[in-house]
Amino acid sequence: MNPKLNLLQVYCGIASLMVVLTHGNKIVAGELQQNDLYLLQIFHFGWIGVDFFFVLSGFIIFYIHQSDIGKPDKFTPFLFKRFIRVYPLYWSILGLKILVSLFSTAKDSIYQRSADEIIKAVLLLPQDRSILESSFIGVNWTLCYEVFFYCIFGFLILKNTKIYQTIIFA
Template identity: 55%
Template structure:
């Protein structure tokens, strides 16, 4: 999280963003290994890494309310809010998506892309919700999460742009319907993609982040380490349950709530006293968005190259797993390079204060 007026810079949240990005890298290593090698990556023990997305959503909810809570009800701040959000999300995303589409169309990297119509391509560029199978086969697989991010910004924008007596009933009703759908009281037609997107349980994770920001800003939390340990313990339980599938439980409960506890505990701790955080970890957190966007493209291409150059290597599972760790590490470095040499220069084109959170 970047420093904003009257807000303390919270480096631990940047570390969490980096950790979430690394978890997603490992989860996608297994996904791509299965796709290209028909082999598991470390016996699927990193499959829970997809929960990094749940962590990202909670972090995003926290960051937005923590920084912009004073803007609520102040319509004059609406334009500034959306400029910040657009400049943070879209420029590097457009670059990466354009590179992917160019590779698909000119080098037959992904033949399915040529089957997509202009409307689907336009939707991909503006992050309008589309089915995951379309995004994964033709555009950027991770972009489905960005659609939820943009939707959350629009919802929060209502808090800024509308009077409380109008926006609070709208948002409260939406939250109530989302929650009742989550617990199974409110049913939606399964064939209605947009309704299932609008009332999807992932939206509750942004709300959990907002709750965390409200608690931290309004109350002093005396037992920060207890919350951090409890959050880490519950997150670990969620990861174990995800692997063994002991109980069928929603990621909102198994990862969203523990993420909220981790955020409340860590931010409360950092607000109370100085916490030394390694600069490399902060840098990885800063680069997490570029890492998130680029890692799948990199891992997919490297594994395909290995399959062509040394197909026999896939027969030795130990060597393949070690190679996977190396690929994951290089994917991390590649994402960091994209951040330093593409994302940061792109952001510097805009006003720095509008593009740093």
Template identity: 40%
Template sequence: MAIERQSFGSIQAGRGVAALLVVLFHASAKVFAKSDYWDTTILGGFFNFGHAGVDFFFVLSGFIIAHVHAADIGAPARLANFVRSRLLRIYPVYWFILIGVIALSLLPFGLNSSVHLTPQMVISAFVLVGPVDSPTVLAVAWTLFHEIAFYIAFGIAIASPRAGIVVAGAWVAGILASALGYPFLPPYLGDSINLLFLFGVGIWWLSKHHPQTLPIVLAWVGTAGFLALGMENVFAPVFSYAARHLLFGAASALIIGALVAQEGRRPIKVSPVLLTLGAASYSIYLTHFPVLGFVAKAHAIAAVRALPVALAFVLVVALTVLAGVAFHFLVEKPLTRATGRWWPRGGARSGSGATPLGRP
């Protein structure tokens, strides 16, 4: 049975869990482990594999773009609506936060005051096209450079399938060349992490055309593999950077494919809390790093320092996530509606419906 559902509650929940993993990683490794703050390793560094939430997001992005826009490939009239949907999903909310971060960076001893902003860095940050400076103006924005590159490649396939095949082939060749030490692409384009978008496209194709090959048990296998890789990463690292990301991506693809195939057979009941976190995941992802920076300042308060470290960690993570959820409802949703009215959809319908999960 082919998958036709337009919204998958389990995948929405997965987005929320992935965003939470990234928050836990940064809270543990970038706040509590720092000597300026608690100088403590939380649970022996257990959450330090949370960066793999990004791998899940990349696979999910490939899946969602294919799920919603595969029918647009070879239909150039639909390209404008594809571009519109992608730009409105990514840029307005991101620019809102980016402008705030830049403004704070210009204040003495303000947020990111240690980062020297150059014109090239700022321009690159606004357009999300390389070169990627390290660090980026907004710490997590490096992932959006990869996301936009994938959208450009997919947009080319919409305009011309043949050109899309050439671009995809050249991109994969560039990644392989970089892995072999002969790079001809900018470093972020030659990074093997970009292959995770293809994992997402591949698992979409499998879930649509052969869902019977994806029993729900594979979601548990993927979850177990994801956690095992996380423990390898934290406590006994063996794999290389590229291999680990590809394995995290493979585990993510199993989880996504099996859950989607299961939802094609019968709905999966999902906690409303996880659904809310999933809906707010983009806001949580974009806001959490600067919010963590502000919340961490509470360490200077004696009463906060007197709290048990575990309790302080839970409170910091909870406040950071709640701030992201509040931003989603108070800023992201109204801003998305306003920009959608400002740039209405064109006449050629794009894909098979609205994009419920199409953000990184």
């Protein structure tokens, strides 16, 4: 990575820590059944880390691939790199989650999910909001947005027109 971007690694680490602390806060509050415990409220702001990741991801994709804009021959390598970066690890973790769910008696087991939900989860297509809040599949929502962003940026690589630029920057 370009030495100028090293500080972004630090910011990424801070944002990751914020997200982990927020999720940890929710777990601890749930286990203690103390949602109003003041000490736990310290980490409530950690959701900002997710937004930061989205902004950072957009910046890095643009920074790295700005010279590819309007060059259709760069589209396939761009998509391949994005696919390899996201799907193999995601499918591995999702597969493990589904496997564990097969042996679970919890109300959120795989048996409670429709084929449509599973297919959307595998392909990283957006899910219904109720699934996001109540299902082990729902935690993939950030990757759904990331893949959507990759597709939009891919269109800019294919065709660098004013209309695509306007849509993307909007």
